[in-house]
Amino acid sequence: MDQSSPLAALGKPSIHKKPLIISGPCSAETEQQTIETCTRLAATGKVDMLRAGIWKPRTKPGLFEGIGTKGLPWMKKAKDLTGLPITVEVATAKHVEDCLAFDVDVLWIGARTTVNPFSVQEVADALRGVNIPVLIKNPINPDIELWTGAVERIAKAGIKDIGLIHRGFSSYGNTDFRNAPMWHLPIEMKLRLPELPLICDPSHIGGRRDVLQSIAQKAIDLDYDGLMIESHIDPDNAWSDAKQQVTPERLGELIDSLIWRAETTDKQEFLTALERLRQQINHIDDEIMQLISNRMAIAEQIGVYKKENNITILQPSRWGEILERGVKKGAKLGLTEDFIHKYLDAIHIESINRQNNVMNK
Known part of the structure; x- marks a missing residue:
């Protein structure tokens, strides 16, 4: 554990490990699917933190919107079985309350929440007095001030351990990516807030598994601090985002294929x-x-x-x-x-x- 983290001395999971690899299913669907995905990920030895979508904000009604609070005990069980910390997306004060009740180690704020200052403030208010790391995804639209504003709101709530997740931006007419990376925007955030870890989410940028490796490698070449990649025991039959998920074993192979570069050398x-x-x-x-x-x-x-x-x-x-x-x-x-x-x-x-x-x- 990185002793520079203010939570390290308290025995809390650190988001400052580099590289930090976060993986798990896009959605927790069933207890069996959640537990098996997480245990197989742990068996690869490549993952530092487990993730799963419990509540899923969807663009249109009628799509799978997450299993809800009943999936949190499954994540806690995965944590107990693997010894790995768990992270869950939150969008409301009730989400925060439920996650804390089930001992979630790290929270993250999704793109559809970051875009709404009222929603971010609700989450921030719910976090007052809580000692937990929070990761903040970029807003759906390419607005760096909204992203910065979300960081400021969470920091004003007293949260000391904050990180950034780059998941790409919605772009009309874009065909190469599910969400255009617009690399200059996260780079600008890194220049503005160099003390915050920056994690790349190739799954949501690419939208399909065949481009995960190239996106992840570019992020590493740009000195990102880690990756969040979705994994599922049966990706083609996943209830959400099937095209962008990989099996735990493929996730391990992907991580092994990456070239991790140093920021400098003494040569x-x-x-x-x-x-x-x-x-x-x-x-x-x-x-x-x-x-x-x-x-x-x-x-x-x-x-x-x-x-x-x-x-x-x-x-x-x-x-x-x-x-x-x-x-x-x-x-x-x-x-x-x-x-x-x-x-x-x-x-x-x-x-x-x-x-x-x-x-x-």
Whole structure:
């Protein structure tokens, strides 16, 4: 157990172990399914904490919404049989009360709860005076302030041990993932709150088992502190999220296949080479900033001519020409179309703002 955790001295489970591997079924369905999944996971020797959905917030009515409180004794039994701590999602004060009654070790707040400050506050109020770790998933929509706000609400309730779970964000029209990872948002959270452990949930990001390994490896490469991956003894017949769950044995194989990387090393050859390359990047960044500044100065000159001739700022045909040219040029230079679009969109918005200032000066 990590002795840096404030709960370590009290003999409580720590969420600060790195890597921290959490696994279990998406939903606790029956006692037999829950116990067997958890015991087989424990037998792999790869899991630090067991999870199971007891209450399942569903997008549409009529879907399986969880077995409810009667599943908590099954999780407690799994804990007693395996010796592993257990974690459960909570969304209401009653959920918190029931979990504490059945000795749940760690609570987590789901994406559909994080998105609602009233719900987060209800959970926070129920946790006042309680000494238990709480993990907070990102909100469904890509709003980093909601995520930060949820952390602040739980912290103000007196909870000292808080962690983050990245499970991806809903994105209209997205086809590659169930929930778009939008890696820049959890990275921003890690920069804002470096003391909080950050765990990746590849199951909900990918939505299917064939991409779990690649998503998990990318999270590790980005210095995440752990993984939460769903497991089921019979994934294809699971009552919820069947496509994204794996058997306990496959979970063990997946964990073994991952390459865990260190944040740094004391090898002088590496440190010297890294510093040299970083200095090169700094110089190139300085040149890029200067070139962008020069570009904006030209955009302002164009704004002057547009104002004098009563011409609109937005020129759709010219913008289409810039995009087409940029994508073709970027492809030749090994830059992805997605990157070129994001880069040029940012440049375009800044140019419009500059010309708008000229127009209305």
